[in-house]
Amino acid sequence: MSERTSTESAFAPEPANEDERPRDTRARIQEIALRLFTEQGYEATSLREIAEALGVTKAALYYHFKTKEDIALSMVADRVAFMDDLIDWVRSQPPSQEVRREVVRRYADWLHNDRQHDVMRFMERNQTALKDHPQMGQMRTKMLTLVSFFTDPGDSLTVRLKRTMALFSLHAVWFMLPDDQVTEAERADVSLKVALELIDSSDS
Structure with a gap:
C-alpha cells in the first residue's frame, strides 16, 4: 500500500463503534x-489546499467536511460545546465565590492547554469570514452567560465591570504581552493571577 493510500485510508469513514480515529482525524484536519x-487568510485558502497539506485527495477530505466553512464552524462549535459544559457545571453548584474562581481556573486551563490561542488568532485575523453566522452569535451568548454568574444583584458598577472582565483578561494576555521573551507558561500564570484578582473584586 502506498503512503498516500495509507494516509487516505485514515480519512475513510469508520465503524460506529470505533469513534476514536474519526475524532483524531477531525482534530488533524482542524489543525x-x-x-x-x-x-x-480564510478567503484565500481552498479546500483543495487543505487536502494537499494533509496529503490526501479532496474526495477523502470530503468524508469529514464538505466545505472550508464547515471546518471553521466546527472549531466554533467546539468552543460552544466547552462553554455549554462549563455553564451546566456552574448551574449544578450552589452559588459561591469559590465556584466563580473555579470557573476562571477551568476556562484558563482549557484556553492555555488546547489550541484555542490559534483559534482566536484566526478569528482576529479573519473577522469578516464568519461574523454573521448564527454559531458566532451562540459563542458570544455563551460567554455572556458565563460572566453573568460572576456578579450579584447588589454589586456596584465597579465590581460588576471588574468581575466580568475576568475571562476577557485570559484572552487579552496574548495581545497585550506578545513579546517573544514571554513564555506561554508565563502568560498562563500571569493571566490567571489577574483574572482571579478581578473575580475577587469588591468595594472594600
Missing part, C-alpha cells in the same frame, strides 16, 4: 486548516 487560514 492543518487553522494553520492555513491564519497564514494565508
Whole structure:
C-alpha cells in the first residue's frame, strides 16, 4: 500500500463503534486548516489546499467536511460545546465565590492547554469570514452567560465591570504581552493571577 493510500485510508469513514480515529482525524484536519487560514487568510485558502497539506485527495477530505466553512464552524462549535459544559457545571453548584474562581481556573486551563490561542488568532485575523453566522452569535451568548454568574444583584458598577472582565483578561494576555521573551507558561500564570484578582473584586 502506498503512503498516500495509507494516509487516505485514515480519512475513510469508520465503524460506529470505533469513534476514536474519526475524532483524531477531525482534530488533524482542524489543525492543518487553522494553520492555513491564519497564514494565508480564510478567503484565500481552498479546500483543495487543505487536502494537499494533509496529503490526501479532496474526495477523502470530503468524508469529514464538505466545505472550508464547515471546518471553521466546527472549531466554533467546539468552543460552544466547552462553554455549554462549563455553564451546566456552574448551574449544578450552589452559588459561591469559590465556584466563580473555579470557573476562571477551568476556562484558563482549557484556553492555555488546547489550541484555542490559534483559534482566536484566526478569528482576529479573519473577522469578516464568519461574523454573521448564527454559531458566532451562540459563542458570544455563551460567554455572556458565563460572566453573568460572576456578579450579584447588589454589586456596584465597579465590581460588576471588574468581575466580568475576568475571562476577557485570559484572552487579552496574548495581545497585550506578545513579546517573544514571554513564555506561554508565563502568560498562563500571569493571566490567571489577574483574572482571579478581578473575580475577587469588591468595594472594600
